[in-house]
Amino acid sequence: MLTLQNVEVIYSKVILVIKGLTLEVPEGGIVTLLGANGAGKSTTLKAIAGLLGAERGEITKGGIGFNGHRINDRTPAEIVKLGIALVPEGRQVFEHLTTEENLLAGAHTRRNLAEIRRDIDLVYQYFPPLAARRRIEAGYLSGGEQQMLAIGRALMSRPKLMLLDEPSLGLAPMLVQEIFDIIAQLNQEEKVTVLLVEQNAAMALTIARYGYILENGRIVLDGTAASLRDNEDVKEFYLGLSEVGRRSYRDVKHYRRRKRWLL
Amino acid sequence: MRFLLDELPFFLELLVSGLLIGMMYALVALGFVLIYKASQAINFAQGEFVMFGGFVVAASMRYHGLSLVLSLALGFGAMVVIGLLMERLVLRPLTGRGVIAIIMATIGLASILKGLLLLIWGPLSVNIPLPIREEPVEIFTLLVKLVAVVGAIISLVFLAGFSFLFLRSRLGIALRAVADNQTVAQLMGIDVRHYFALTWVTAGVVATIGGVMWGNMIGADVHTALIGLKVFPVVILGGLTSVPGAVLGGLIVGAVENLAAGYIDPFVGGGTKDFVPYILMILALMVRPYGFFGEQVIERV
Ligand SMILES: Nc1ncnc2c1ncn2[C@@H]1O[C@H](COP(=O)(O)OP(=O)(O)OP(=O)(O)O)[C@@H](O)[C@H]1O
Ligand SMILES: [Mg+2]
Numbered sequence: 001m002l003t004l005q006n007v008e009v010i011y012s013k014v015i016l017v018i019k020g021l022t023l024e025v026p027e028g029g030i031v032t033l034l035g036a037n038g039a040g041k042s043t044t045l046k047a048i049a050g051l052l053g054a055e056r057g058e059i060t061k062g063g064i065g066f067n068g069h070r071i072n073d074r075t076p077a078e079i080v081k082l083g084i085a086l087v088p089e090g091r092q093v094f095e096h097l098t099t100e101e102n103l104l105a106g107a108h109t110r111r112n113l114a115e116i117r118r119d120i121d122l123v124y125q126y127f128p129p130l131a132a133r134r135r136i137e138a139g140y141l142s143g144g145e146q147q148m149l150a151i152g153r154a155l156m157s158r159p160k161l162m163l164l165d166e167p168s169l170g171l172a173p174m175l176v177q178e179i180f181d182i183i184a185q186l187n188q189e190e191k192v193t194v195l196l197v198e199q200n201a202a203m204a205l206t207i208a209r210y211g212y213i214l215e216n217g218r219i220v221l222d223g224t225a226a227s228l229r230d231n232e233d234v235k236e237f238y239l240g241l242s243e244v245g246r247r248s249y250r251d252v253k254h255y256r257r258r259k260r261w262l263l
Numbered sequence: 264m265r266f267l268l269d270e271l272p273f274f275l276e277l278l279v280s281g282l283l284i285g286m287m288y289a290l291v292a293l294g295f296v297l298i299y300k301a302s303q304a305i306n307f308a309q310g311e312f313v314m315f316g317g318f319v320v321a322a323s324m325r326y327h328g329l330s331l332v333l334s335l336a337l338g339f340g341a342m343v344v345i346g347l348l349m350e351r352l353v354l355r356p357l358t359g360r361g362v363i364a365i366i367m368a369t370i371g372l373a374s375i376l377k378g379l380l381l382l383i384w385g386p387l388s389v390n391i392p393l394p395i396r397e398e399p400v401e402i403f404t405l406l407v408k409l410v411a412v413v414g415a416i417i418s419l420v421f422l423a424g425f426s427f428l429f430l431r432s433r434l435g436i437a438l439r440a441v442a443d444n445q446t447v448a449q450l451m452g453i454d455v456r457h458y459f460a461l462t463w464v465t466a467g468v469v470a471t472i473g474g475v476m477w478g479n480m481i482g483a484d485v486h487t488a489l490i491g492l493k494v495f496p497v498v499i500l501g502g503l504t505s506v507p508g509a510v511l512g513g514l515i516v517g518a519v520e521n522l523a524a525g526y527i528d529p530f531v532g533g534g535t536k537d538f539v540p541y542i543l544m545i546l547a548l549m550v551r552p553y554g555f556f557g558e559q560v561i562e563r564v
């Protein structure tokens with residue numbers, strides 16, 4: 001469904017961030033892209049969604065294909081219409097719009113009001129806390145509610161493929177569990193294919209069927225979720241770390257980890 | 264007491280005509296507010312938009328002998344084209360370069376419009392004759408200029424219509440989404456460029472309405488651009504991002520400057536109108552930095 005062939009991304013003409021990335025997301029699947037801070041995960045998703053232009057980034061090599069279309073040079077709006085929706089890192093709801101207006105904004109590419117209404121109700125079914133807050137400005141929602149809204153808003157474009165950028169970021173473990181359950185459910189019931197970017201490898205590998213590990217703009221390891229869970233490196237550097245305060249701990253081990261994977 | 268009663272009609276007359284002008288300030292400020300909301304860019308050319316839109320109408324009638332309707336169409340048309348060109352030639356290439364670049368571009372645009380006007384039509388002031396009675400009309404024993412009443416009503420209709428559109432429609436939600444977060448708006452499939460163009464075109468259209476009113480009341484020339492200087496106090500008072508705020512700011516600036524001019528000008532020989540709005544603005548900044556209706560940054564607790 002989605003294929004990245006040898007993709008290279010450069011920011012501001014000089015900063016090489018993605019260095020020949022190849023990845024595939026099969027229809028109906030949940031694929032996870034794991035990696036530490038600065039590995040290039042968000043950049044990869046932005047490249048797929050056509051968002052690099054706004055940040056002076058550029059796909060300089062390779063191709064991104066979606067259902068037979070080459071989408072390298074499409075505008076974000078065209079890509080949404082093809083059926084790809086991105087839930088951005090850090091949620092980024094429209095703060096000054098109400099919950100419901102956020103959902104309506106998500107349906108911008110659609111015309112049929114009756115269907116849009118039905119989908120809003122569907123989102124409220126998946127995320128009941130949102131229904132109670134429908135008239136509240138989204139800036140006042142809790143972090144968990146905002147994450148639900150960001151996912152619900154992405155659903156409103158009726159995507160075939162949903163790109164999720166670290167949905168677990170800053171959420172309590174209970175809530176992370178709940179969000180991931182819903183992602184799995186959406187994949188099952190609404191037939192949404194998912195590309196899930198995460199630092200929380202333990203959680204991501206419970207719902208994903210396949211995973212890629214991104215280091216410094218390159219895929220250093222990939223395999224089925226089960227094989228990644230059993231991999232010694234992944235255990236040590238991702239699964240282990242995800243239980244400790246990952247961000248600070250990780251930096252200490254950065255050098256060692258790179259060495260092991262690149263050699 | 265007696266003195267106060269004698270003063271009352273004069274006071275009310277100043278107040279009412281000030282409020283009427285204030286509605287037009289609010290209308291012109293609407294363009295400014297929309298651009299700021301959508302792109303956080305400050306349009307330093309808003310006064311020049313008023314000047315240029317108004318003068319195209321004035322010149323079409325006086326110098327080119329066209330009818331009022333045709334001249335109005337040309338005036339609005341010119342500003343629509345300028346708004347579209349602004350998006351196409353300035354904003355689009357500057358995407359991702361930060362807002363300062365756009366602000367500088369508006370300063371450039373202001374100079375270009377002034378230069379263009381002088382180059383094409385020269386410096387003479389031209390009146391815009393409107394089919395509206397010249398003599399003041401009496402409203403509740405107060406004498407006011409009819410054109411000011413008409414202008415205020417048009418402004419009100421426009422502002423109300425726009426607020427409604429802004430709140431309810433699909434277009435309004437998209438525009439507010441763009442204002443809230445441009446990048447994420449793109450993720451919703453909203454073509455941000457269309458909405459930027461829309462804000463610039465609207466700014467040009469409302470400015471032209473103002474320009475025609477002023478052209479009728481005091482004549483159109485390069486100095487009409489000075490109205491741009493009133494827009495800053497208006498929007499600072501009301502909050503840079505709020506349409507109702509612009510209305511309130513416009514009314515306050517219009518009323519206060521007119522009252523001040525009425526009472527102080529006779530002693531100082533004029534000029535009060537030019538600085539009183541700024542005194543107001545500075546006071547407002549000290550008391551309410553976000554203006555009356557400005558969006559505060561949402562902080563969750
Ligand atoms: N607009 C930009 N201009 C220049 N460099 C950038 C830009 N955006 C990101 N980068 C750089 O690209 C690299 C990858 O960034 P990216 O945001 O893709 O990482 P990430 O894997 O998503 O990290 P995190 O887990 O912290 O979100 C980083 O080194 C970052 O500094
Ligand atoms: Mg990221």
